[in-house]
Structures are given as C-alpha cells and as structure tokens.
Amino acid sequence: MVSISTTDTSFSIPEGSVGLVHSEFIQFDEPLHLSSGHVLPQYELAIQTYGQLNADRSNAVLICHALNASHHVAGFDAQNPDSIGWWDNMVGPGKALDTDRFFVIGVNNIGSCFGSTGPASINPVTGEPWGASFPMLTVEDWVHAQARLADYLGIKKFAAVMGGSLGGMQALSWAITCPDRLVNCIVIASTPRLSAQNIAFNEVARRAIITDPEFYDGNYHKYQTVPKRGLSVARMLGHITYLSDEVMAEKFGRAQRNPNDSGQYRYNYDVEFEVESYLRYQGEKFSKYFDANTYLLITRALDYFDPARHVGGDLARSLAQVTARFLVVSFTTDWRFTPERSREIVQALLKNKTSVTYAEIDAPHGHDAFLLDDRRYHGVVQGYYDQIAEQLGLGARQRTTGVLA
Numbered sequence: 001m002v003s004i005s006t007t008d009t010s011f012s013i014p015e016g017s018v019g020l021v022h023s024e025f026i027q028f029d030e031p032l033h034l035s036s037g038h039v040l041p042q043y044e045l046a047i048q049t050y051g052q053l054n055a056d057r058s059n060a061v062l063i064c065h066a067l068n069a070s071h072h073v074a075g076f077d078a079q080n081p082d083s084i085g086w087w088d089n090m091v092g093p094g095k096a097l098d099t100d101r102f103f104v105i106g107v108n109n110i111g112s113c114f115g116s117t118g119p120a121s122i123n124p125v126t127g128e129p130w131g132a133s134f135p136m137l138t139v140e141d142w143v144h145a146q147a148r149l150a151d152y153l154g155i156k157k158f159a160a161v162m163g164g165s166l167g168g169m170q171a172l173s174w175a176i177t178c179p180d181r182l183v184n185c186i187v188i189a190s191t192p193r194l195s196a197q198n199i200a201f202n203e204v205a206r207r208a209i210i211t212d213p214e215f216y217d218g219n220y221h222k223y224q225t226v227p228k229r230g231l232s233v234a235r236m237l238g239h240i241t242y243l244s245d246e247v248m249a250e251k252f253g254r255a256q257r258n259p260n261d262s263g264q265y266r267y268n269y270d271v272e273f274e275v276e277s278y279l280r281y282q283g284e285k286f287s288k289y290f291d292a293n294t295y296l297l298i299t300r301a302l303d304y305f306d307p308a309r310h311v312g313g314d315l316a317r318s319l320a321q322v323t324a325r326f327l328v329v330s331f332t333t334d335w336r337f338t339p340e341r342s343r344e345i346v347q348a349l350l351k352n353k354t355s356v357t358y359a360e361i362d363a364p365h366g367h368d369a370f371l372l373d374d375r376r377y378h379g380v381v382q383g384y385y386d387q388i389a390e391q392l393g394l395g396a397r398q399r400t401t402g403v404l405a
Contacts, residue, residue, distance in 0.1 A: 062174075131219045232283030
C-alpha cells in the first residue's frame with residue numbers, strides 16, 4: 001500500500017493500482033465526416049493513459065468503453081479520488097492487462113458526457129450547447145475519431161484494441177475498418193449486431209426519456225432542467241438487462257423493504273420490495289450525472305451497428321479483410337448479448353481461417369460479468385496478453401499481483 005495525500009483527503013493506493021490519474025483533453029480541428037452525412041467541424045477527446053509507450057511504439061493498447069462508462073479506465077481520479085476506474089480490476093501493474101508492459105489508453109467517445117465533445121458541449125457556430133442538434137453517431141464514427149487519436153499519439157499500430165459490450169463492438173469495428181492498425185482484437189460480452197429484443201429495450205428506454213415533460217425536444221438546457229424521470233426509468237430498464245435472474249434472486253429474492261411487524265403488504269405503489277428500492281436508487285443516481293441526449297445517441301449507435309449489413313448479412317464476408325488475431329469471451333448467463341452471438345463472431349472468423357481464441361465463462365453474473373473480478377475470466381485475458389507480450393518481446397511478467405499469481 002502507498003499513502004497518498006491530496007488537498008482534501010489522505011488515502012492508500014493498493015498494490016497493483018496505477019494510482020492517481022489525470023485526464024488529458026485533445027482538440028482536433030480537422031472536420032470529421034460522419035456516417036449520417038453530417039460533418040462535425042471540430043471536436044475534443046478526453047483520454048487517460050497508463051504505463052509507458054516503448055521506443056518503437058508497439059506496446060499500445062486501446063480500451064473502448066461501454067454505454068455509460070468513460071476514459072477513466074483504471075486508478076483513482078486525481079480530481080475526485082473517490083472515483084475509481086471502471087475496469088480497475090483488469091488494468092494495472094501485474095494485472096491481466098499489465099501496465100508494467102503495456103501502454104494503455106482509455107478514450108471517451110464523441111457524443112459522451114465525460115469530457116469529449118457531445119450534446120452538452122458548446123456548438124462553436126451558435127455559442128450554445130449542441131443539445132438535440134448534435135449529429136447522430138455510429139460505432140464506425142468513433143473508430144475513425146480514435147484512429148486520429150492514434151495518429152496524434154504517433155501510434156501506427158495497436159498491440160491490441162479491447163472492449164466489452166459496446167466497447168467490444170468498437171474493437172470488432174477496428175478490425176474491419178482499420179485492419180492494418182491493430183495486431184490483436186479482444187471482444188468481450190459483445191455481439192456483431194443487436195437482436196430485435198435488444199433494439200426493443202433501447203426503444204423503450206428512449207421513449208421514457210423523450211416523453212418526459214422536461215425533455216423539451218432535447219433542448220432542456222434552455223430551460224435549465226433535466227428529464228430526470230425519463231432518464232431514471234431508462235437506467236432502471238437497462239440495469240435489469242445487465243443482471244442475471246440468478247443474481248437478482250440471490251441478491252433480492254422477494255424480500256420486502258422495511259416490512260411492518262406483521263409482514264403484511266402496504267397495498268400501494270410505494271417501494272414494497274428490496275429490488276424496487278435498488279432499481280430506483282440506481283436510476284436516480286444515474287439521472288444526476290448522465291446526459292439524456294447522450295443516452296439517446298449511444299443507444300441509437302448500438303442499434304445501427306451491423307458490419308454485415310452491406311454484404312447481404314454475411315458476417316464472414318464482412319470480416320474477410322481482417323488480419324488481427326482475436327480473443328472472444330462470453331458469459332453463460334449473459335442474456336443481453338448471449339454466448340451464441342459471440343460464437344457467431346468466432347464461426348465467421350474460422351470460416352476465413354482467422355486466428356481466434358474463444359472462452360465461454362460459466363459465471364452467474366449476467367452481462368455485468370465482464371466488469372467483475374472473475375479469476376477464470378481474468379486468467380484467460382492475462383494469458384492472452386502474456387502471449388502478446390512474448391510476441392512483441394516485451395519481457396516476462398515482473399510482478400506477482402496478477403490474477404494467476
């Protein structure tokens with residue numbers, strides 16, 4: 001443990017952490033032509049980096065985030081030390097993605113609300129927040145913006161591009177869109193396209209936001225308000241799909257919230273069960289920090305992702321030009337992006353004789369398993385990065401804090 005003092009508090013940095021981390025904001029003035037036909041005249045990307053870039057710049061790993069995450073992948077935010085990176089159990093010295101050997105980049109996508117240009121940012125043309133006028137985005141648009149970031153950092157080819165859920169879609173898109181710019185593609189708990197059911201979940205979430213009386217056609221900033229109720233319901237719905245029935249049963253069951261002495265029902269619509277209290281808490285918390293227009297944009301980008309769309313739905317054909325090696329990981333209880341969807345990616349790669357390693361982890365946690373500290377899952381990822389390190393001549397693992405130690 002290492003003790004760290006800030007202006008507000010003092011706390012200990014655990015072994016294996018990258019420690020206090022700072023965000024960097026990079027301005028791009030070259031217009032970005034989007035899939036929708038619109039043009040973003042300029043934009044800013046928020047990033048964090050961990051580890052050291054080696055002399056030939058061959059050890060860089062790009063981390064792509066999921067819907068409600070950000071560029072803060074690991075460590076403790078220097079501006080808010082209570083905030084720990086969303087994949088801190090995965091990234092750090094001696095961890096599965098070892099920052100003693102790899103230079104790791106976390107990037108916040110355009111359209112997000114955590115530092116990169118998005119609907120809450122100022123439109124340079126109007127001097128007002130973009131709001132509802134922010135252009136529609138696709139996964140491919142994010143990849144093109146990230147490729148410019150790689151150019152800015154002087155990285156011609158990533159050792160790996162990695163992501164879970166929506167981040168996995170971005171990693172897959174990298175392999176298709178920029179095949180000569182990554183050596184390995186790591187796709188975790190993801191899918192080559194959304195099912196009708198998943199699109200339906202997204203639509204219900206969007207309608208909850210759009211029909212909130214305080215949405216004001218997406219220009220709620222003009223009224224100094226936020227569609228909190230709609231955003232809260234959207235988060236509640238999404239959260240249900242991230243958890244397995246097994247986890248929800250174990251965590252909540254049918255336990256009542258503060259039952260009276262006789263254990264009778266209250267016979268009203270206030271919180272009756274613990275699971276209701278949990279969902280309301282998650283929804284209300286989310287509505288205080290996430291932007292509603294961002295939620296609409298990102299869920300629509302999820303809907304639109306379908307790399308096989310322009311080749312008659314033939315996924316293998318859409319992957320024909322891929323040169324990266326693949327690691328694909330799924331979880332047995334993930335009913336949002338089921339193992340069948342991961343196997344579809346694997347089968348398409350095998351059809352093209354592309355190198356692919358596949359792991360299906362028997363974990364009870366549902367879709368959220370990709371964020372959790374499962375020893376078997378992290379062991380697979382660590383073993384794969386050990387192979388990458390060996391191929392790149394990065395040396396043996398030096399620390400003993402990794403998941404397989």
